[in-house]
Amino acid sequence: MRCYVQSLTLAQFRSHARARVLADGRPVALFGPNGAGKTNLLEAVSMLSPGRGLRRAGADDLARRPAGLGWKIRAEVQGSDGTHEIETAAPPGQSRSVRIDGKLTPQLALGRVLAMLWLTPAMDRLWTEGAEGRRRFLDRMVMSFLPDHAEAVLTYERAMRERNRLLRDQIGDDAWYGALEHQMSESGAQITANRRTALLALAEATTGAQTAFPAAELSLTGPDDSPQPDTVADLRAALAEGRRRDMAAGRSLSGPHRADLGAVYAAKGQPAALCSTGEQKALLISMVLANARALMARRGLAPVLLLDEVAAHLDADRRAALYDEVLALDVQAWMTGTGQELFAGTGHRLQGLRVTQAEGISAIEEKELP
Amino acid sequence: MSPPTEPGEIDALIAQVARLPGLGPRSARRLVLHLVRRRAQVLDPLARALARVAEAARECSLCGNISTSEICPICTDPRRASGEICVVEEVSDLWAMERGGAFCGRYHVLGGTLSALDAIGPEDLRIPALVNRVRDEGISEVILALNATVDGQTTAHYIAEMLEPCGVRVSALAQGVPMGGELDYLDDGTIGAALRARKTL
Numbered sequence: 001m002r003c004y005v006q007s008l009t010l011a012q013f014r015s016h017a018r019a020r021v022l023a024d025g026r027p028v029a030l031f032g033p034n035g036a037g038k039t040n041l042l043e044a045v046s047m048l049s050p051g052r053g054l055r056r057a058g059a060d061d062l063a064r065r066p067a068g069l070g071w072k073i074r075a076e077v078q079g080s081d082g083t084h085e086i087e088t089a090a091p092p093g094q095s096r097s098v099r100i101d102g103k104l105t106p107q108l109a110l111g112r113v114l115a116m117l118w119l120t121p122a123m124d125r126l127w128t129e130g131a132e133g134r135r136r137f138l139d140r141m142v143m144s145f146l147p148d149h150a151e152a153v154l155t156y157e158r159a160m161r162e163r164n165r166l167l168r169d170q171i172g173d174d175a176w177y178g179a180l181e182h183q184m185s186e187s188g189a190q191i192t193a194n195r196r197t198a199l200l201a202l203a204e205a206t207t208g209a210q211t212a213f214p215a216a217e218l219s220l221t222g223p224d225d226s227p228q229p230d231t232v233a234d235l236r237a238a239l240a241e242g243r244r245r246d247m248a249a250g251r252s253l254s255g256p257h258r259a260d261l262g263a264v265y266a267a268k269g270q271p272a273a274l275c276s277t278g279e280q281k282a283l284l285i286s287m288v289l290a291n292a293r294a295l296m297a298r299r300g301l302a303p304v305l306l307l308d309e310v311a312a313h314l315d316a317d318r319r320a321a322l323y324d325e326v327l328a329l330d331v332q333a334w335m336t337g338t339g340q341e342l343f344a345g346t347g348h349r350l351q352g353l354r355v356t357q358a359e360g361i362s363a364i365e366e367k368e369l370p
Numbered sequence: 371m372s373p374p375t376e377p378g379e380i381d382a383l384i385a386q387v388a389r390l391p392g393l394g395p396r397s398a399r400r401l402v403l404h405l406v407r408r409r410a411q412v413l414d415p416l417a418r419a420l421a422r423v424a425e426a427a428r429e430c431s432l433c434g435n436i437s438t439s440e441i442c443p444i445c446t447d448p449r450r451a452s453g454e455i456c457v458v459e460e461v462s463d464l465w466a467m468e469r470g471g472a473f474c475g476r477y478h479v480l481g482g483t484l485s486a487l488d489a490i491g492p493e494d495l496r497i498p499a500l501v502n503r504v505r506d507e508g509i510s511e512v513i514l515a516l517n518a519t520v521d522g523q524t525t526a527h528y529i530a531e532m533l534e535p536c537g538v539r540v541s542a543l544a545q546g547v548p549m550g551g552e553l554d555y556l557d558d559g560t561i562g563a564a565l566r567a568r569k570t571l
């Protein structure tokens with residue numbers, strides 16, 4: 001099933017006072033000068049999936065300044081089970097609401113309509129910075145295979161926040177800890193199992209794949225490469241045994257919230273963190289493409305890809321290879337670059353959109369690519 | 371001539387009514403107008419009923435239900451001594467269960483759920499009282515009808531642990547029904563089905 005965004009209407013979203021994009025299913029190339037509003041548009045698309053979008057912004061930051069009227073996004077999407085109308089909005093000072101086909105729903109329901117993955121320039125340092133970013137990237141990939149993953153993550157995090165509060169308040173009620181650890185171990189073991197399933201699917205889609213991008217060998221590790229409790233029983237025991245230590249630390253020290261995603265540039269046997277900037281980027285692209293292939297193989301559906309400034313750090317050959325592979329995968333990728341020459345040679349194979357900005361307000365127009 | 375802007379007694383009543391759950395300023399004005407236009411049929415009986423409830427309403431000292439006697443009718447009715455206690459979070463949940471008539475034992479209202487982040491601990495809920503009742507009343511089964519939220523389930527596991535030494539059967543309503551939703555919002559048939567499909571913890 002091809003899943004893609006068919007139309008997108010923005011009102012008071014970031015620099016876009018009003019904007020409407022009709023997408024025909026081809027990959028989209030957005031170009032225009034710095035500050036034109038390209039990333040803002042990608043961010044709007046990212047709000048069609050659960051969470052805070054590709055900049056992890058709060059609802060109020062998304063409203064166009066200085067108007068401060070709140071914002072709204074409407075979209076028609078071809079989802080995994082037919083077309084749907086999605087509306088998401090936040091009035092000033094309120095959190096965002098989601099409607100699917102007119103019905104108010106929890107955000108998590110968005111993950112069942114579309115699978116979505118993104119790469120942003122901020123992720124260029126993913127392999128060298130803290131584990132949190134890598135976990136988030138991994139969990140987004142997991143969610144594309146298993147939409148229910150998000151629920152396990154929310155349950156786990158809520159129970160862990162409760163436990164952390166008990167630890168910080170130095171409360172010694174064993175039954176209370178036990179009740180929270182019961183839930184942490186069940187959702188936590190589910191999280192680990194889901195992550196392993198996703199890594200397995202990625203590995204399958206990586207071996208023998210026809211691609212210009214370097215294969216990554218991925219692994220799930222604990223902090224400092226230590227082994228992590230996997231099963232419900234082991235996790236529960238580890239949490240119970242760790243209470244005293246955790247109380248001293250003021251937080252929970254074992255569990256999937258401390259896991260890390262390891263990656264090795266397979267052809268060179270080099271850990272990702274030691275690779276060149278361009279190689280690190282190529283690894284990320286390779287993983288996103290593998291994810292798209294795996295999703296086709298496993299669930300028979302194509303994810304929407306948001307590739308912000310993906311052309312940066314890629315030489316001309318790699319760029320051309322990326323466009324070819326995106327087209328071969330038949331996925332809707334939304335890609336940005338400052339000049340249209342970055343998309344040279346794609347012609348009508350990509351849908352070109354020029355983004356401009358005047359007096360703080362962005363405008364979008366359809367434009368054929370060279 | 372402009373309407374009076376001084377907030378009079380009626381405006382004050384409208385403001386009070388508008389603060390009730392499910393009502394806003396518009397519906398409050400409509401409601402108050404309805405009351406004053408039908409003094410004898412609606413307003414006077416309502417005022418008397420409110421005064422009586424204000425005088426007599428209290429929490430049942432056994433189960434936490436709200437009625438107009440020290441011990442509520444469910445706790446005094448000998449036919450409800452089935453040996454089963456259904457534990458709910460709020461009085462509204464108890465009333466929702468009663469509405470369906472699917473349960474013929476007695477209840478225990480906790481008055482909330484455990485939440486470290488909101489500083490609600492076991493002593494803020496009626497958990498010790500529950501343990502005493504199980505010991506004193508010859509209870510054979512405790513049915514936990516708590517929400518499918520993390521806090522609701524934490525409370526369920528906690529109570530199960532506290533009741534462990536009593537040797538009583540502890541069960542929970544079939545999960546997956548309330549999606550972050552309270553019992554109050556379920557229809558009667560769903561409550562009955564969840565009760566019949568309860569699982570031992």
Ligand SMILES: Nc1ncnc2c1ncn2[C@@H]1O[C@H](COP(=O)(O)OP(=O)(O)OP(=O)(O)O)[C@@H](O)[C@H]1O
Nearest residue numbers: 014015033034035036037038039040061063064065
């Ligand atoms: N809430 C907001 N209200 C109004 N304008 C905003 C808001 N948030 C961001 N902007 C502005 O939107 C403009 C466009 O931002 P965006 O990141 O989309 O640019 P871009 O086209 O991706 O540029 P670049 O090529 O540099 O990445 C910026 O000038 C920014 O100041």
Ligand SMILES: [Mg+2]
Nearest residue numbers: 038039040308
């Ligand atoms: Mg940008």
Ligand SMILES: [Zn+2]
Nearest residue numbers: 430433442445
């Ligand atoms: Zn009672």
